[in-house]
Amino acid sequence: MHVLRATVKRIAVPVAVLAGLWVLWESYRWVWSTTGWGWPFIVDEFAMPHLHDMVARLWDPAQTGGPMLIQLLLERALFTAREAFFGFVLGSVIGLAFGTLFHFFQLMRRGVMPYVVASQTVPILAIAPMVVIWLGGKGLPVWVPVSVIAAFLTFFPVTINTLRGLDSTDPRKLELMRSLAASDWETLWKVKFPSALPYIFAALKVSATASVVGAIIGELPSSIQDGLGGAILNFNQYYSLDPTALWATNIVTAALGIGFFLVVVLAEKLVVRAAPEQLA
Amino acid sequence: MSGPHAAAVSIAGVSKTFEHGSTVALDGIDIDFQPGEFISLIGPSGCGKSTLLRIIGDLIQPTEGMVLIGGKTPKQARLDRDYGMVFQEATLFDWRTVAKNVALPLELTGWTRQRRAARVQEMLELVELTGFEGHRPWQLSGGMQQRVAIARALSFDPSLLLMDEPFGALDEMTRDRLNIELLRIWEAAGSTVVFVTHSISEAVFLSSRVVVMSARPGRITRVVDVGLPRPRGIETREDPLFFELATEVRELLRESHGAGEAV
Numbered sequence: 164m165h166v167l168r169a170t171v172k173r174i175a176v177p178v179a180v181l182a183g184l185w186v187l188w189e190s191y192r193w194v195w196s197t198t199g200w201g202w203p204f205i206v207d208e209f210a211m212p213h214l215h216d217m218v219a220r221l222w223d224p225a226q227t228g229g230p231m232l233i234q235l236l237l238e239r240a241l242f243t244a245r246e247a248f249f250g251f252v253l254g255s256v257i258g259l260a261f262g263t264l265f266h267f268f269q270l271m272r273r274g275v276m277p278y279v280v281a282s283q284t285v286p287i288l289a290i291a292p293m294v295v296i297w298l299g300g301k302g303l304p305v306w307v308p309v310s311v312i313a314a315f316l317t318f319f320p321v322t323i324n325t326l327r328g329l330d331s332t333d334p335r336k337l338e339l340m341r342s343l344a345a346s347d348w349e350t351l352w353k354v355k356f357p358s359a360l361p362y363i364f365a366a367l368k369v370s371a372t373a374s375v376v377g378a379i380i381g382e383l384p385s386s387i388q389d390g391l392g393g394a395i396l397n398f399n400q401y402y403s404l405d406p407t408a409l410w411a412t413n414i415v416t417a418a419l420g421i422g423f424f425l426v427v428v429l430a431e432k433l434v435v436r437a438a439p440e441q442l443a
Numbered sequence: 444m445s446g447p448h449a450a451a452v453s454i455a456g457v458s459k460t461f462e463h464g465s466t467v468a469l470d471g472i473d474i475d476f477q478p479g480e481f482i483s484l485i486g487p488s489g490c491g492k493s494t495l496l497r498i499i500g501d502l503i504q505p506t507e508g509m510v511l512i513g514g515k516t517p518k519q520a521r522l523d524r525d526y527g528m529v530f531q532e533a534t535l536f537d538w539r540t541v542a543k544n545v546a547l548p549l550e551l552t553g554w555t556r557q558r559r560a561a562r563v564q565e566m567l568e569l570v571e572l573t574g575f576e577g578h579r580p581w582q583l584s585g586g587m588q589q590r591v592a593i594a595r596a597l598s599f600d601p602s603l604l605l606m607d608e609p610f611g612a613l614d615e616m617t618r619d620r621l622n623i624e625l626l627r628i629w630e631a632a633g634s635t636v637v638f639v640t641h642s643i644s645e646a647v648f649l650s651s652r653v654v655v656m657s658a659r660p661g662r663i664t665r666v667v668d669v670g671l672p673r674p675r676g677i678e679t680r681e682d683p684l685f686f687e688l689a690t691e692v693r694e695l696l697r698e699s700h701g702a703g704e705a706v
């Protein structure tokens with residue numbers, strides 16, 4: 164009963180917010196288009212399509228005589244999801260490894276950390292062509308370079324938070340492990356990692372959505388047409404003719420990001436068994 | 444063990460100066476604890492009683508002097524898991540159940556799952572927490588958490604138990620009850636206990652001997668023998684001898700510390 168009520172509340176609140184946003188969107192649209200105000204921009208079908216038109220566009224053909232847009236977008240989303248998933252996993256593994264190494268080796272932290280930070284100031288669009296050249300045409304599937312580009316975006320928060328989490332283990336717990344003559348490995352595995360998990364999961368949540376963005380951006384310089392990146396680029400060019408198609412694509416893209424995020428939240432619920440107040 | 448007469452803990456000329464500033468935490472501590480004794484270290488804050496406990500446990504190193512635990516260096520005793528430690532905070536792992544918290548030292552020692560489970564049952568029985576195996580630490584009261592910590596410290600049957608103000612954060616009624624329980628556990632386990640406290644009545648009630656310390660520099664003022672009969676219980680606190688000894692300890696603390704500060 165309690166669980167049911169909590170579930171209803173969890174669903175009802177975001178739905179209510181969505182309804183509120185819809186009301187805001189449509190009222191703004193109505194006020195600006197009836198008064199004809201031109202500031203900050205003129206409101207018409209191109210600037211602000213009706214929300215219901217965006218959703219309805221999903222069930223219209225993608226192109227004349229073609230399949231429904233939603234079918235096309237779901238196929239594209241699946242393709243991008245695979246790139247993003249492998250990028251997420253790769254980035255997380257690298258991030259965990261970096262964070263752990265930096266925790267144990269002060270010299271490595273001093274020497275390598277600045278470059279890890281520097282790597283994130285480089286826009287991925289600037290490194291994507293190199294990755295595509297290095298990894299493309301090696302008999303690997305075309306999406307592999309894209310996953311690597313997504314990983315480039317996701318390893319950073321995992322590195323930072325793993326390090327932070329391992330560093331902030333309760334010193335009293337470490338003293339206890341020392342009194343029990345535990346090895347470094349046992350201390351890492353039985354105390355430091357469990358203590359760091361809330362930090363690591365916070366990073367994984369950031370990475371989950373970033374991996375989707377990374378995959379989409381990574382598709383552009385790779386000229387991959389099978390993913391959402393290709394669809395976005397395509398509908399961008401036809402925006403003045405078919406604005407709701409791009410909006411509809413954005414809805415599907417956002418849904419994919421939310422899906423990734425929710426998977427991490429679910430995994431966290433299953434893995435982290437800390438005191439309730441320690442869960443974000 | 445080096446011979447049948449080896450002291451449980453032997454402290455010879457131990458001094459500790461902390462690097463930051465020139466704070467002399469301990470100055471020339473000399474004392475032996477016999478096997479099976481219950482020793483309390485009492486003194487004002489800054490007298491180095493916790494420092495002394497940590498030196499015995501090889502968690503920090505003395506600047507001078509030597510400690511032997513059953514004839515071994517503290518480091519060897521730690522590596523051999525000769526002592527169990529209980530801190531002021533229970534220091535339980537939230538991600539482990541009560542049973543798995545108690546089993547932690549046994550996992551490190553490499554006991555099989557089956558042997559661990561049997562021992563955990565035994566220990567929870569000892570601290571009267573049977574039925575709480577599957578609970579999480581945060582579901583227990585402070586007193587219960589501390590009992591889990593005691594069960595964990597005793598799970599691998601160490602000959603020495605080091606306790607750093609284990610009941611300091613508990614209310615007085617819980618503390619009194621746990622004192623009686625601790626004596627029962629101590630008598631059952633037969634280990635030597637070194638117990639740091641700043642409560643006079645707790646020290647007198649529990650101990651075979653009370654080591655009264657003074658601060659700046661940390662020194663032993665006097666060692667008070669507690670001749671109260673065992674087993675001790677609620678009635679012990681009404682024994683005239685209990686009052687006498689508590690008064691003696693209080694006066695020793697006052698002497699060494701100046702009359703102004705209450706302890």
